């Protein structure tokens with residue numbers, strides 16, 4: 697499903713080396729490690745958003761949900777249907793799912809609001825629905841819980857559990873309760889895999 701071999705990312709003054717790994721299909725994999733250990737770097741490599749050396753083999757459509765999601769200056773609903781539009785999918789076929797996901801994450805009342813005027817937690821929820829609406833095979837969630845309240849974190853767990861039989865999730869989060877609830881396997885970053893040279 698997703699396999700990494702000899703993965704190495706070189707920034708200007710930092711090099712990050714990742715242990716070989718095979719992520720399991722239709723499971724929730726958690727990437728753990730301290731700040732700066734390379735979690736975001738790994739997710740961006742898996743989704744080919746940055747350059748890397750080595751091999752990343754991905755089977756299927758993959759999408760990355762950023763730690764700081766960027767929404768467009770349109771309604772929450774228009775943001776959510778954007779991936780459907782660019783894939784020329786019939787939006788009418790997704791209305792039920794949009795309703796269902798927005799109910800689970802409790803943002804149904806916000807769908808007609810301008811996305812840029814939403815709170816940070818609300819933006820994250822819109823962005824997560826935008827990431828999953830087109831049924832990608834693999835969804836990478838970078839710290840999805842940061843701005844979410846306890847109830848919302850619980851609602852997100854419910855949604856992920858519901859979807860994990862058809863979507864492979866790879867999640868970065870520092871929220872222990874959230875992870876304990878969802879985690880099928882863990883990929884730990886640590887030790888001496890980050891080499892920094894300070895000029």
Ligand SMILES: Nc1ncnc2c1ncn2[C@@H]1O[C@H](COP(=O)(O)OP(=O)(O)OP(=O)(O)O)[C@@H](O)[C@H]1O
Pocket residue numbers: 707708709710729730731732733734735736737738
């Ligand atoms: N664009 C960049 N240019 C140079 N160095 C970078 C860049 N992005 C990340 N780094 C460096 O690579 C290392 C890993 O960063 P990364 O963002 O992957 O960490 P992280 O584990 O996601 O941290 P956090 O928990 O704070 O989100 C850090 O030392 C960081 O300074």
Ligand SMILES: [Mg+2]
Pocket residue numbers: 735736737763838
């Ligand atoms: Mg990060």
